[in-house]
Amino acid sequence: MSGNNLVLPIVLWGRTAPTHCISSLLVLDDCSAVITGCHDGQICLWDMTPDLQMCPRAMLFGHTSSITCLAKASACADKQYIVSASENGEMCLWDVNDGRCIEFTKLACAHTDIQFYQFTIGTQKEGRLLCNGHYPEILVLDATSLEVLYSLVSKISPDWISAMSIIRSHRTQEDTVVAVSVTGILKVWIITAEVSRMQDLDPVFEEESKPIHCQSCQSVSFCNFTQNSLLVVCSKYWRVLDAADYSLLCSVPSEADQSWTGGDFISADKVIIWTEDGCSYIYKLPPSCLSASEHFRSDVGKTKEGAVPPLIYKIAEQPDKQLLICPPVTRFFFSRREPFHKLLIQGDSGGRLSMWSVPDRSPAPQTSTPELPISSSLSLQESFDRLLPVSSGIIDQLSVLPGKEQPIKVTASVYIPAQGRLVCGREDGSIILVPATQTAIVQLLQGEHMLRRGWPPHRTLRGHRNKVTCVLYPYQVSPRYDQRALVSGGVDFSVIVWDIFTGEMKHIFCVHGGEITQLLVPPENCSTRVQHCVCSVASDHSVGLLSLKERKCIMLASRHLFPIQVIKWRPADDYLVVGCSDGSVYVWQMDTGALDRCVMGLTAVEILSACDELAPATVDALSHSAVNLKQAMTRRSLAALKNMAQHKLQTLATNLLAADNADKGNLPKYSHNALVVSAMKTNLSDPDMHVLFFDVEAVIIQLLTEEAQRPNPTLVSPESLHKSQAGADKGGSFLANKIFKQVKETMKETIKEHLLDDDEEEEEEQRRREEKSKSLSLLEYNLTMDTAKLFMSCLHAWGLNQQLDIICLERLGMLRPHCPISFGLISRGGHMSLMLPTFKESLLRKLSVATGRKLTLSDIVGKGTYGLSRAVTTQHLLSVISLANTLMGMTNATFVGEHMKKAPARPPRPGGTPESLRRSSSGSQSSPPPQAHIKQGWSQLAAMHCVMLPDLLGLDKYRPPLLEMLARRWQDRCLEVREAAQALLLAELRRVGVSGRKDTIDMWAPYLPQYVDTVSSRKYCPPVDRRVTGQREDEGGREERGRRGEREDEGGREERGERRERGRGRTRGERGEERERTRGGREEKRGEERRERREERGRERRERTRGEREEREERERGRGERKDERERERTEREGEREERGERRGEGEREDERRERGREEREGREERERTRGEEGGEERGGEERERREERGREREERREGEERGRERRERTRGESGGQSLD
């Protein structure tokens, strides 16, 4: 699960808004947001103010094909969930507030419509989703688990359901579902409470089936005002039916060339109908359709076609609208809550939302039908254009041509983590190589670099005559390729091989007859000849194998009739398998270039799936992830990210072990995954936008690794030095020497590279080629601190504490962002929500309303993100605190330029020009910030984010972190993250106060498994200590109350048997999730209890004089605890325990010592008990005191000196453990 890693995305959208061809839309009940789904699979969240001003807030990624429908998925106001379904059967449950994916599933069938329905079973409310689509039933899904519960089936001529509507009757308890099938048969199902409780997949048959002869029905809607009529809209006419017996009340044909696509009742006597081309009409219903009228049902049986009822309003197409490429989507919504808007809303292919507020009263009679004025209209691009400062793209500063307003668009990119370089192919045919962190710093942060034009140093490769469509760095995928080779493809049909270090064009392949669309790498076990090839795919439906070694095309598989969708390999048989978009599969022999087979249907599917079975998963992920760009967009980044994270941890573990043998040379090789820059596009025609994924864990590991490598004898105590690495000293000095030389070289190189951008001298090139491996490793060193700098600067809540800001800027070398940064949130299954650059507008608006004063953009820089959503706050706080703590433990961990030179293997900092570099270095050399000051700075930073944020920001601008997310990280594998999570959790629990904690317990108690309830409540119910203060008694009482509540709940759960029934019926995945949730809750609760216990113990110790009774009590309690902790202990490792025992305060030491190994502890326990029985309580106390004293001494001695080593060890232990996992 990607949720395990703490990965934070930052997006650089660029100036062009992503293509958003709206395919479905939804307005929330309270009209606070509009949600749109598009043909490319993204979902956009638009915030809406009560006066109907819209502002796009975030984009949700996860679906891999067109969104077919959106529906709300919860009824309560505080939980805004929506469900989305896509063409290929994916379904996703999202939280609108923060864009988290709550649940997802994939069904074999595609839904075309989903309706939310809430059952009330006793006091319990159960959400259901009724789905219809390309199948003959109506599927009923659970709205929280997305699991199919049962289906509504037709007995008589079953067929696809085109439209349906749920009729809630106030008169009877039964609700009915009315649906119209594609053959025009109206079906009625009754859903009662019994039906909703059904567990097995027994079908429910229809109650009534009546042919109403409605061909190509578009929508069915029920009149909520009178509860007497139904509106059925077909493409050529619309009809009103009596809701009681479904007899026809009136039928209205469409105008000549229009086709209706939907409609709804807007009041008891008015309907609104819209057409495919985006026009809408409001009609007044004839009296025969109005139940209030005396003429109601007067026409039944004698319908007159063609009698058009009076038209009240007309809503025509906007004359100035841009050209649309497909019909717009229109919906009518009326909110049942404040503000009571009646809204007609339309989304079109240009990503534009238009809204009309439909008035209740009719206009004065006029000769011509009046037009309804538009209330508001906004397209995604418009909202991007309005932004000031404009939304930045990753290399905008290098792409703005003089005299042109728009920067040259980046059309293809690849990030080379080993070098920290980003390769960007652009629409003018040039390719830019640029250090990724540097260019991101320019785009996101303020600083000296702003004065420099053309910063950072970059290299331009020119060769393509037009747009570059794909870039590939084969060495990244497999080390069998030349490290220097970079391959690019363009719309000029050519594939160019470059030398990445010299910028030389090595070869041009011109073998395709169409634009190059993809470049891939064949898997490892191909024949040697193929191994040195890259595979190119072109829009003329041809596939080529281009040998980089032989510099020729060794095979060209062309004449596929349809676009190539997937390429798979069967290396053992020397087969290249090409899957086309129509489902046909071509099998080519790579050696001879002969077409072996061309198959369709079942065989084709089997061949493709057989390739998957044969290929190792990793190879598949790497080589095929980019095949279907649309799909790869999410998969490429996330699968690759996950892969890399796992790979990294394993290699790091082995490497850290190897590091003991002074084998440091190969360490930096793995220190590059802290930052992954991933290019994404929502549509093939879009320019690239770039997402920077920061892996907090990896950043920490890299920082610690670097710290561990720091040869600084003054700071390492002789003892620990002796312990850690005997050869470190020698190796270190050698390293330092080498590094120093390298620094000088790179300095020169960087300057040269910058100055002589395109025309290098021959000898320089020669030299560089020699230096290449060295310069590579240099960049990596640079990367860690730069990444941390970029990351910390983005996360810090600027503007809350003036003093701290100054410290951050001057002492710690952080930089202030230009404007609020668009972050993202990764949730389950690689689903992701990315904030659009316009989010700040809506945030500003929201905060301005909340605080009652006008805020400007600079007011919310940095701190604004903490007011976005609870999940975002949690992630950010965890990251910022754990990183600050890591940096605090490092020597001279400051991002100020000077430091960069002193650190091992640091190339010059981007001071800007060589002059400024020299100046800054000389300037700061005189007064380097002392180590203590830096430490203090980091600790202040951590403290502010940990505890002071809620007070400083005020609750209206602060969304507190989510307890369950913190609790889940209580035992995080990364110690820094774990500590941050624990500190934050405790701080948050303190902040919410007694009532908040009670609420939390109440909320989670039902999820506690029973065995814990009984064990914990019986075994460690501590005798309430009467001696201590009233407040304590209060706490104890509360604790007991909480426990009683749980026990009651246990009983209650027996009664609510069906709840558990449902749980049992769930899929395994869901159950896993629930278990996880439960565990989170349990841990959280335990954490709280532990804290209380710890406090209590501290208090007791302060009193020192301990009577016999208390002593025994405590021991008893301790025993209870021990039993309780035993299961948790199993997961903990020895090294960490020792560690923590040393680092924590005394109160915890006691706790930790118990954990030191069960045998030992039990032995001691035994001893103590015997001693106690002998009346040796005194001695026991003394013993403990002495032990504590000793511990304190040891701790003091070690604390300052050993930190680095400890951390190193910890990381090692941890990753060692990780590799076992």
Place this chain on the structure above:
Amino acid sequence: MLNPQRSLSELPKMSSASQVERAVLREVHAVLKQLQDVLKEASRRFTLPSSGLDSQLKQENFILGSSTMDQVKGVLTLQGEALTQADINLKMAKSSQLLHFQFRDDKHWKLQQIQDARNHVTQALHLLSCRDETYHFKTGAEVNKLMDAVMLQLTRARNRLTTPASLTLPELATSGLMKMFSPPMPGDVMVNFYINLSKLCLTVYQLHVLPPNTTKNFKPAGSSVVHNPGAMFELNNNRFEVSHVHKVECVVPWLSDTLVFFTISLQLCQQLKDKISVFSSFWNSRSF
């Protein structure tokens, strides 16, 4: 029909890109018309059952058998998308006992594959009918989008016929199909009907019950279109193993027609798309 020769020769004469595009767009309707004709022909094969005319639906008999083996012989009556009658003769392998099953009179078995294919074609036709000659295409992207939508439906329609649903054996055993026969099907025989490409297929599985304490490794089979002998499954606490599989099939002529129509129309769509993309990339390339 598009005439690439002509359009290409006209290229140099055209001054602006929009003119090129307009020339291409002018030919779009011709292709759409042709496409619509092909699809109408395909749709006619499905004999849309408009209500009231049900009785007029043609009944076709298909004799399913194979020349090599004569264990299974079936006569199926297909009416539109439903199997209205079925006669299955089964010669048991061991006892060479002859079994005969028939559909119960009140039961029809709907072939969902045919219905789905029909509905997809109808939807494709609906999309095309909204863009008749009177409609004026303004951009190539618009045509592309329409083609994408039409092709999606057509690919779905074809895939429904070419890739039958794969079921697990318990799913098959519990499906309504087993209850359709008179005399009732014995517990150790299962049948399945499906369409594969243009063929109507009948698969008969003979099962034998695995003794509860068998030493044989029990491994339930996954879902598949046709299960092989030796596939095992568990149902109502009984374990079964497939001992014999008989597969017989018969070509349905009108289904092979429709498949050809689908292929033709898909190719027409793709050619139109390709042509437009060539021109649009030509047009775009001018900007630099």
